[in-house]
Structures are given as structure tokens and as C-alpha cells.
Amino acid sequence: VAYLLESGVDPHSILGVTVANTAAGEMRTRVEELIGGRYHLPWIHTFHSTAARMLRSHIGYLGGSYSSSYSILDDGDSREVIARAMKELDIPTDEINPGICSAIISRAKDDLVGPDQFREKYASRLDSFLFEIVDRVYRKYQEHLEKSNALDFADLIRLTIKLLHENLEILNYYRERFKYILIDEYQDINHGQYVFAKTLAEGS
Numbered sequence: 001v002a003y004l005l006e007s008g009v010d011p012h013s014i015l016g017v018t019v020a021n022t023a024a025g026e027m028r029t030r031v032e033e034l035i036g037g038r039y040h041l042p043w044i045h046t047f048h049s050t051a052a053r054m055l056r057s058h059i060g061y062l063g064g065s066y067s068s069s070y071s072i073l074d075d076g077d078s079r080e081v082i083a084r085a086m087k088e089l090d091i092p093t094d095e096i097n098p099g100i101c102s103a104i105i106s107r108a109k110d111d112l113v114g115p116d117q118f119r120e121k122y123a124s125r126l127d128s129f130l131f132e133i134v135d136r137v138y139r140k141y142q143e144h145l146e147k148s149n150a151l152d153f154a155d156l157i158r159l160t161i162k163l164l165h166e167n168l169e170i171l172n173y174y175r176e177r178f179k180y181i182l183i184d185e186y187q188d189i190n191h192g193q194y195v196f197a198k199t200l201a202e203g204s
Contacts, residue, residue, distance in 0.1 A: 001027075001182060002031060002035055005035055005038075005039045011039050011040040012040075013180060014178070014179075014182070015044075015182070015200070016042060016043065017045060017047050017197065018046055018184035027044050027184060031044060047189070047193045047197075051157050052072065055070070055151075055156065058167070061166070064146060065146050066149060066159075070149045070151055071148070072153070073150050075102070078152045078153075079099060079102045081150075082098045082141050084144065085140035085143075086101070096133055101133070104126070104130075105141065108121070109154030109192070110154055110190045111192065112192050115135075115138045154192070157193060175202070181197060181200060
């Protein structure tokens with residue numbers, strides 16, 4: 001990043017992304033030390049923070065009930081909503097732990113599989129008993145999120161990709177803006193994060 005800036009690249013055209021908050025903070029600190037205030041700091045954030053910034057500006061383009069004032073659920077909040085969904089569906093939590101449902105739903109979202117595609121994509125990947133439960137819980141859980149104008153962490157990436165793929169003007173705006181995309185700890189990214197970066201980079 002420092003080399004690009006010293007070479008005359010506009011900070012506005014650089015995107016640095018990583019997986020963890022601590023890594024993103026360290027990246028920003030190192031860049032700030034190297035550039036010594038001579039240039040504006042480019043976007044250097046986690047994948048989720050980058051996606052959240054995009055969604056704050058454009059989520060209305062997705063339609064539905066989401067607005068830019070959406071809240072972001074942490075893992076604990078997400079499990080609570082899943083437990084509530086299970087209770088409404090009369091699924092005993094001693095029969096299946098909400099944490100198991102949460103992990104499977106999060107993995108599906110990381111694979112960019114929404115509730116409407118879950119049956120097609122995951123039926124062969126899970127025990128039939130577990131699959132039928134998670135399929136029902138996923139749908140109810142997502143209904144709760146949309147009614148509450150809330151997103152979980154996996155939604156940030158999944159919905160940003162959906163936004164970019166369905167809105168060419170927005171996609172082109174970010175492709176034209178970010179000419180340099182630098183990914184820290186590339187080996188740790190999941191499928192959704194890969195597709196997010198690839199979607200932006202294809203126009204660079």
C-alpha cells in the first residue's frame with residue numbers, strides 16, 4: 001500500500017481487506033507509520049466491515065424491508081434469534097442445539113446459499129433428520145432478521161454480493177473506484193469472501 005501511494009496511486013483507488021479486526025487494525029497502523037501523514041489512508045478493513053459500508057449506502061436497492069439503519073447481530077444475538085425461531089416451530093432445544101443450527105446456517109451463508117436454495121444445495125450434505133430441522137429453522141430465522149431490519153455477519157458478505165450482482169451501476173462504481181485490491185491472509189478466506197473480492201477485481 002505504501003509503495004502504491006509513493007508511486008502516485010490515488011488512495012481512493014486502493015482497497016485493503018483481511019479477515020480479523022485485529023489484523024485490519026494492525027494493517028492500518030503499519031500503513032500510517034509508513035506514509036507518515038503524507039497521504040490519505042485508503043480503505044483498509046475486514047471483509048465484513050467493507051461489505052457493511054457498502055450496504056449502508058446501497059441496501060435499499062435490494063428491495064424488501066431492509067433499510068440503511070439495519071443492525072448487525074453478533075454470534076450470541078444470532079443464536080438467541082435461532083432459539084426463538086426453534087421455539088416458534090415447536091422444535092425442542094434438547095433435541096437439537098441452537099448452536100448446531102447456527103453453525104450450519106452460517107456455513108450455508110458463507111457458501112452464498114440463502115434459505116430458498118438451502119434445500120437444493122444442502123439436502124445431500126446433512127443427515128436427513130438434521131437437514132429437515134435446519135431447513136425450517138433457516139427460513140424462520142431469516143424472516144425474523146428481515147422483520148427486525150437486522151443482519152448477521154454472514155449476511156454482510158452474502159447480501160453485498162447479491163447487491164453487486166443485481167445492480168450493474170453500483171458494481172461498476174466500485175470496480176472503477178478500486179483499481180488495487182490487496183488481500184491479507186488470503187488462505188483464510190471463505191467462499192463468500194473469495195467471490196466478493198473476485199466480483200470487484202474482475203473490473204480492475
